[in-house]
Amino acid sequence: MNKTFVEKWKSQVKKGTLTFIALNVLKDNELYGYEFIEKIKKKTEIEIAEGTFYPLMNRLAKEKLVVANWVEQESGIPRKYYTLTEMGENTLEEMQTYWEDLSQSIKKII
Amino acid sequence: MKVSKIKFNEEASRRIYEDYLKRVARSIKSLPKKDQNEVLLEFNSHIYEGLQHNDKVNEIDRLLDVLERLGSPEKTLKPLVADKKLEQATRTFNPLHVVKALALNVGNGISYIIFFMLYLMLFGFIFLIYSEITDPKSTGLFFNGNDFQALGKINPEYLIESTTHEILGNWFIPAMLLSIIVFYFLITILLRVKRKVRSL
Numbered sequence: 001m002n003k004t005f006v007e008k009w010k011s012q013v014k015k016g017t018l019t020f021i022a023l024n025v026l027k028d029n030e031l032y033g034y035e036f037i038e039k040i041k042k043k044t045e046i047e048i049a050e051g052t053f054y055p056l057m058n059r060l061a062k063e064k065l066v067v068a069n070w071v072e073q074e075s076g077i078p079r080k081y082y083t084l085t086e087m088g089e090n091t092l093e094e095m096q097t098y099w100e101d102l103s104q105s106i107k108k109i110i
Numbered sequence: 111m112k113v114s115k116i117k118f119n120e121e122a123s124r125r126i127y128e129d130y131l132k133r134v135a136r137s138i139k140s141l142p143k144k145d146q147n148e149v150l151l152e153f154n155s156h157i158y159e160g161l162q163h164n165d166k167v168n169e170i171d172r173l174l175d176v177l178e179r180l181g182s183p184e185k186t187l188k189p190l191v192a193d194k195k196l197e198q199a200t201r202t203f204n205p206l207h208v209v210k211a212l213a214l215n216v217g218n219g220i221s222y223i224i225f226f227m228l229y230l231m232l233f234g235f236i237f238l239i240y241s242e243i244t245d246p247k248s249t250g251l252f253f254n255g256n257d258f259q260a261l262g263k264i265n266p267e268y269l270i271e272s273t274t275h276e277i278l279g280n281w282f283i284p285a286m287l288l289s290i291i292v293f294y295f296l297i298t299i300l301l302r303v304k305r306k307v308r309s310l
Contacts, residue, residue, distance in 0.1 A: 033152060034159035051186035054152065055193055076114045077158040
C-alpha cells in the first residue's frame, strides 16, 4: 500500500470538504472563533489550523454565507460570533443534497 | 472597537504576549487600518479564550500552549493577508496594492505568475516612453510597407538601409500612455474576475 499517496489524498479530501464541514458545524449555532475550531475538532476529529480557519471565515463572510458580530463580554475582551445567513443556509442545503447524491453514487461502486 | 489588552499576573507572560501581538501587528501592516484592527481584535480574543479553556496551573504554560497552536503570526497570517490584499487591490486600482497583492499570491497558482508578467509588460511601455524622449530616432512603431515589424527600439543604421519606417511620429507617447491605461485596467479587471471565480 502506498502510504504517502493515501495520506496526500486524505488531506486533499479534508481540504475540499472544509467549507462544507464548517457550514454544517455552524448550522443552528452561534459560535466564536476559538469555540468554532474546538467544535469542529470535537465533532469531526479534524484539526483545523487557525491559519486556515480565519481566512476561510473571511471568504465565507465575503460571499455573504456567514455574518460575524462583535459581542462585548464581562471580561472586557469581546468575542466575534459567527452565524449562518439565510443565503448560507440555502447554500448549505444545496451542498447537502449534492453530498447525499455523491455518497450514494460512491457506495454503489465500492 | 479598540483592542483591550489581556491582563496577566506574571510579568514574563505579559512580555511574551506583548511581543506576539507586536509580531501580529507587523505582519498586517500593509492592510487597511480597519482590517488591521479587526485581525488584532480577533487574535486577542482567540488568545484570551484559549487561556480560559486550558486547565494548566501556570499562566505562562497556558499562554505558550495557545500561542504554539496559533503558530508564528508571519506564517499564520500569510493567507489572510494575501486574500485581503487582493480584495483591496481589485477595489482600489492602486498600482502599489496590485503589485503587493500579486507578489503575495504568486505562490497560489500559475495564473498569478502570468498576471505578474503582464504587469511587467506595463513597465515595458513606460520604458518606451523614456526611450522616445532620449532616443527618438530609433524608438517607435515600425512598419515595412503594410506589415508590422516592431514596437520598441531598432538599430538606426538598419532604418537607413531598409524601407522600414516609423508610423506614429508625435503620436508615439500618447499611444503608449493609452496602452498603459488600457493594459492596466484590463489586468485589474481580469484579476477581479479571477478572484470572483476562485472556488471557496
